[in-house]
Amino acid sequence: MSSYPVSTPKPSDPWKSVTPTTNQATSLTGDDAWVVRAFVIAWFTLLLCFTVVIICLPKTAFLLAYLLACATVIAMLYVRRIVAEPVRELTKFDTSDPYRLAYLRGGANEALRVATAVLIEARHLMLLQNESSGEKQLVTAPNCDAKSLPFPLERAVLRFFTTPRKPEEMFEQGGLKRQVDDLYKEELEKAGLLPSEAQKQARTSRALFALIFILVVGLTKIGVALWYGYTNIGFTVIIMVVAAIWALTFIGDYRTRFGNYVIKSLESLFEGMRAQAATLKANASMAQIALLAGVYGVAALPAEVFPEVREAFPKAPTDSSSCGSSCSSSCSSDGGSCSSCGGGCGGCS
């Protein structure tokens, strides 16, 4: 019997560390394969019937029906995601490593960016500027002892900048990014915060089904209209393109809903500290600065207070909340182009 004065209605002991269980992927056993095949056949049959019916509708009725059908398909993608990726029983998540939070929020690039920012602020990294070309480079401070730093990621970044390099180079180096992935990816996938390979495949399959529907119906109607000499296809094109892009955002390795829950919780808990970001440098510990950057990104550090950090990353992503299911390709330029917002907005390769 516990002798603690538990007085709440549910005096469970939920804070105890729960070992992350294996992320239950949506993989199918052989017995389920026939269900999938039947679903695919039924889906394509319905699609064919629906396409025939819908393209026979007059112009306005077709637009309305197409719009509703696209909206329904997108809504089904959301519903399917909610069902397939439930917010699990809240487990303990190690918040002592700000780079783990940054990785969860934005992938390897974001973890590297936050680690570099913290190291600059701690004077372990120095920012050099070529006066003639204006090019900026980072180099490890002469007296810095990498072994004394607590986080492996910090040590890796310091080793990387032993020779002066441009900050963007660390995003290009497969080796450094791979090290970050090795540190955090598997752990976060096991905890259900990042999607497993099977979950990513399932997301892609669902999005492709939706995409096929949107494009088949839209393109068929456009083809029929053009065949008969009609050119007023603008609304159909707009609906098709918007719906297709929307469906495409469901593909990718952004966080799970559970991962989003954790990130949003952390953002909420740190809101008060973010409001005081301008005074952090004078009053705060390095742990506070690191966690603030880990949870909100380097952009949460005001440029006027942390000028060197912002000089090193002038185009750092500003917000994590834009990532997730509605992630677009608006990643920062420091890592090159971003194809599908992989790993949140830090997935630029």
Add this chain to the structure above:
Amino acid sequence: MVETLPDRVGLGWRAPLAADILANLDRIEVVEVIADDYFDAPGRERQALRWLGRQVPLVLHGVSLGLASTAPVDPVRLDHMARLIGEVEPWLWSEHLAFVRGGGIEIGHLAAPPRTAATIEGTARNLATARAIVGSDPLVENISTIIDPPGSTLDEVTWLQHTLVATENSLLLDLHNPYANACNFDFDPYEAIARLPLERVGYIHLAGGKWVQATRFPGRRLLDDHRHATPQPVFDLLAEVARRTPQPLVVILERDGDYPPFAELLNELDVARTALARGRAAQKARTDVVTTL
């Protein structure tokens, strides 16, 4: 078999301390959150609090119910508390034995109620209402005062004793409060603590205060402002409580401003652990002697 749980030491959750708390959860075993800050908070913030409660044992602490009063407690506030507890599922919840409003006027302060039979009866009634609406009993906290409440017929400890007899609630013993009251009204805090039903102590508050010059009466008073380091006599009182109580104790350090470097707060937690260990060792030594005899 009786499971023996260890004593836990933790800190009050405040926005400026948030990052440091989350970065040092290996040294902070429990956090206490001011419940009233979340009564009207959006769902996202309450969800965040629930998540926090899964990272570390979480205690909700109320400051505005005004339970120690002949006036009935506001059921709307209790309803807010019930909803918050339902959503967050904290480990415990607590509230002050304070008088905060009367006749429609909010005094904006956790004032000591007049120590009379009427306020004991009113407090018991309010605690019964709290249990009925919230579904669980709060731990109730003794408070500090720099004036003797007007109209009192009982001393502080007697009033507390009778209140606890009239209810089933456990005690949240704020150790800086009897220390401050003892300084202000010249009594022995050890004697006061010895008279309390220590087996009903659920958790403990530690805090610091400062001496202020009284303006309306002679002398100076120790103000429990939670903005200063916990003084050593309060840690000594903690050791005394640990020596006298068999049950595991939860100790929360309160700090409401003038935040020092976080290492200092962690150091205060370590001093509290040392005091607890000292008290437990003394208790064990005493038990061993009794067993030998």
